[in-house]
Amino acid sequence: MALRTLINRKTLTTTAPLGFRGLQTFSLPDLPYDYGALEPAISSEIMQLHHQKHHQAYITNYNKALEQLDAATTKGDASTVVKLQSAIKFNGGGHVNHSIFWNNLAPVREGGGEPPKGSLGWSIDNSFGSLEALIQKMSTEGAALQGSGWVWLALDKEFKRLVVETTANQDPLVTKGPSLVPLLGIDVWEHAYYLQYKNVRPDYLKNIWKVINWKYASEVFEKENP
Numbered sequence: 094m095a096l097r098t099l100i101n102r103k104t105l106t107t108t109a110p111l112g113f114r115g116l117q118t119f120s121l122p123d124l125p126y127d128y129g130a131l132e133p134a135i136s137s138e139i140m141q142l143h144h145q146k147h148h149q150a151y152i153t154n155y156n157k158a159l160e161q162l163d164a165a166t167t168k169g170d171a172s173t174v175v176k177l178q179s180a181i182k183f184n185g186g187g188h189v190n191h192s193i194f195w196n197n198l199a200p201v202r203e204g205g206g207e208p209p210k211g212s213l214g215w216s217i218d219n220s221f222g223s224l225e226a227l228i229q230k231m232s233t234e235g236a237a238l239q240g241s242g243w244v245w246l247a248l249d250k251e252f253k254r255l256v257v258e259t260t261a262n263q264d265p266l267v268t269k270g271p272s273l274v275p276l277l278g279i280d281v282w283e284h285a286y287y288l289q290y291k292n293v294r295p296d297y298l299k300n301i302w303k304v305i306n307w308k309y310a311s312e313v314f315e316k317e318n319p
């Protein structure tokens with residue numbers, strides 16, 4: 094737990110000073126496992142491309158947009174400040190979402206796919222009937238999501254309940270409500286499965302549960318819902 098939590102915190106706060114105003118930028122986090130460690134559920138080729146190319150591209154473009162925002166703000170260029178918001182949301186969301194996603198996965202030999210224990214397990218049973226019912230619901234909603242996006246299991250801190258949500262494109266979960274805390278996010282963009290599963294997204298959504306890191310989701314749940 095400690096290692097993954099540290100990686101996640103580091104990922105979302107890793108910074109490098111840029112410019113005299115100390116603008117903070119972001120960098121690609123290491124994965125907490127090897128690229129091939131999730132096989133056969135997710136191939137090594139997919140994991141490497143997804144991490145090194147796709148996640149890196151979001152970070153590169155996020156940093157670029159932040160630098161442009163900094164320059165536009167300094168100049169008092171309100172039009173450009175507004176124009177940059179969509180790039181910041183898309184690429185910043187891509188960085189946030191993927192940083193969570195890597196922690197939501199684990200090799201089978203390290204507990205991937207093992208059902209959640211403790212309070213998260215009970216809450217899932219109370220909210221959805223059973224873990225199997227939750228998996229069915231998330232798989233169905235993920236398969237039905239048009240275009241690209243994410244399906245989430247979230248804790249709603251305001252109402253102290255578990256919810257399933259979907260977000261389009263790279264919208265982070267917080268766009269669906271400020272009190273939502275992501276416990277588990279599944280990437281249903283084609284780049285997450287196409288090389289292995291082609292156009293059959295339901296097969297990807299069937300197999301990914303074999304490498305879901307419920308321990309990580311439980312740790313976040315217990316921290317946010319003491």
Ligand SMILES: [Fe+2]
Nearest residue numbers: 147280282285
């Ligand atoms: Fe992705």
